[in-house]
Amino acid sequence: MGEYDLVCQTGGEVFEDGYDFSCPSGHKGLLRARYREKRFAPRGCAGLFKFYDWLPVRSSYETESCPVVFRSERLSKELGLRDLWVGLTGYYPERNCKSISCSFKEMEAYPTYARFRDMGGKTLVLASAGNTARAFAQVSAETGGRCVMMVPESSVGRLTVTEPSDSITAIAVKGDYADAIAVADRVAGFDGFLPEGGARNIARRDGMGTVMLQFAQTAGRIPDSYFQAVGSGTGGISAWEASLRLIGDGGFGDRLPRLHLSQNLPFVPMARAWNAGRREMVPEDYAGGDVSQVYADVLTNRRPPYAVDGGVFDAMSACGGSFSEITNAEAKSAEKMWLQCENALPDPAASVALASLVRAVGEGLVSEGECVLLNMTGAGRDRVREDYDMVEISPKAVLEPDAADDELRSILDV
Ligand SMILES: [Zn+2]
Structure with missing residues (x-):
């Protein structure tokens, strides 16, 4: 067993983290991490991984980012x-x-990339144009954790990071946010790709x-x-x-x-x-x-x-x-x-x-x-614009919402 178990909030069953977002018994409730370490004992480092004992990760990253x-x-x-x-x-x-x-979404991004690394380096898939995309892009650039972002075409140009990175693939989807989500859902089903999981992601x-x-x-x-x-x-x-x-x-x-x-x-x-x-x-x-x-x-x-x-x-x-x-x-x-x-x-x-x-x-x-x-x-x-030159992430492709899976796979080289 690892340093934490998962507890189903519907049935109360306790099980090992199989990196699923849902209870193996099919219950709809959220899963919650139960950490072996009960004492609150932050580590001496800067950054949010000082709370390592109460994060569902085995990997960690050096960063100063923390609330x-x-x-x-x-x-x-x-x-x-x-x-x-x-x-x-x-x-x-x-x-x-x-x-x-x-954005506080950065606090979600770091442990999520660490968890994806624990899972064997899966590629994270998300659809967003706002804070979530910016946070997950920035942390991808800093950690090398791979991500694919579906961005509504109208929001292209809003996605910026401090340093360009090969780990980020942005795809513009013609249409609105719902269209971007629908394409992201399909990509998340490809081998080696996983959705970011939203609230279900511990x-x-x-x-x-x-x-x-x-x-x-x-x-x-x-x-x-x-x-x-x-x-x-x-x-x-x-x-x-x-x-x-x-x-x-x-x-x-x-x-x-x-x-x-x-x-x-x-x-x-x-x-x-x-x-x-x-x-x-x-x-x-x-x-x-x-x-x-x-x-x-x-x-x-x-x-x-x-x-x-x-x-x-x-x-x-x-x-x-x-x-x-x-x-x-x-x-x-x-x-x-x-x-x-x-x-x-x-x-x-x-x-x-x-x-x-x-x-x-x-x-x-x-x-x-x-x-x-x-x-x-x-x-x-x-304030960040005063201290950093922000780089815009340009989309690798612009797609119709009904683009075929084969086209998506070829853009993503899978
Ligand atoms: Zn359950």
Whole structure:
């Protein structure tokens, strides 16, 4: 047996990691890693692999990239909170934040490539044009982990890295994001290729959970309240799972943090389902959810792991908390507030998280003295451009969505 087992969140069975994304018994619930090491004992290195014992990997990479936890004196004063901490993943040298792709998705990418290397060097397949693609491209360039990215043709040019790399193959797909996903699904079925797995990938979830671990290392405790804006909600699940591990250590008390999750109007399906007290999501939750009107468009996931065992509903039920629906105006006003306090442009999603904290303070959901962790999931794209020459990744081919498998194989040399 390895250093961790997997536990099915539907049936509770425990088994060895066969690198599947689903339970061998066919249950639909998420799998969760159960680490042999119960003590929280970060290693002495920089970068997120200091949390190696609680990442589902055997390989690791040297990197400085890690969430950074700090107190923003100005923001605390602005909000009237005495024990506010910011967890930031991004590029912000003054605060020692060195995640070049400027997004917490980088914390998902590193352990995912390590896990793919553990599996014998499979090629990762994903469809994205946003933060996820940028993070997985950057980490591919740094680690040599191979990836194939399907990008909607309209988004070509948005994919940039600090250094070009042979390990990345980008393919532009004519059509929209759904067309890119459909092609990615086909490529992921080829021998030697695997999908990145989304919320079902324990490496992504436990990588995302490192912000909670970094908080525990810095502040020596579990926060009373945790704020994050969510698209798939996986960040909420990760915060819950990381907190459970900290509780299992025995030195951090036994109280889970309250989860204050947020989405951006008009696309707020999970917030609606939760606030209506439903485990099931219904079509009305998506009604009026025009994604083109959403400031933080990375928050517009259409198939979030909400109802699934071990998913967002279970995380919220275990932790308590709130799910807020934030307007674009609130997000933009929070962005301004952040920029008056700190010198790195936040991602729109991070601004939504801050807006939800502003609102919670206003509504008295958070008290002046409670320990709050605000997860700023991305920042510093303005700053990284000052320090690095970004290289655009040009697509190897431009394809129709119905391109034949043979054509795909020949582009990928398989
Ligand atoms: Zn099962």
